[in-house]
Amino acid sequence: MIRLSKPVQVLEWGEGTNTTNQRWEEIAKGRLSGKPKTVAGLTSIVIEVEGSINRKNEKNDYVKVMQQGEGMTPHSTSWGEVAMGTIKSVNNQSGKTLVTVEVTAAVKFSK
Numbered sequence: 001m002i003r004l005s006k007p008v009q010v011l012e013w014g015e016g017t018n019t020t021n022q023r024w025e026e027i028a029k030g031r032l033s034g035k036p037k038t039v040a041g042l043t044s045i046v047i048e049v050e051g052s053i054n055r056k057n058e059k060n061d062y063v064k065v066m067q068q069g070e071g072m073t074p075h076s077t078s079w080g081e082v083a084m085g086t087i088k089s090v091n092n093q094s095g096k097t098l099v100t101v102e103v104t105a106a107v108k109f110s111k
Helices: none
Strands: 005-012 024-032 038-040 042-049 063-067 079-093 095-102
Touching: 005 042, 024 095, 042 079, 063 095
Parallel strands: none
Antiparallel strands: 005 024, 005 063, 024 042, 038 042, 042 095, 063 079, 079 095
16 A cells, blocks of 8 residues: 555666666655546556656666555565556656656555
C-alpha cells in the first residue's frame, strides 16, 4: 500500500554485466505530489524530487518506488517496495523536478 504522506525513494536497475555491478540503485528521493490517477488500469504517480534525478542506466526505464516501513517490511525502518513501473516523464517546474511513473499493476493508496 502506498502511503500518500510518507517520503519515497525511486530506484533503477543499474547498468552492468553481473550481479556485483548490476543492482537496484537510488536515483531520486522525494514526496508524492497529489493523488495518483488511474485511467484504464494504468496508474500515474507523480513524485516531487529533492534536487535532480541521477540516472545512470538510460537504456532501461523500469523503476521501483520504495517507502519506509511499507511493502514486505511493515512497521520497520527498512525501505520496502510499494510499486514498480516505468518512467513516463521528468519535468522541471519552478525549481522542482517532477517524475511521473506509470504503474500497470493494481495499487492501493492510503493517507
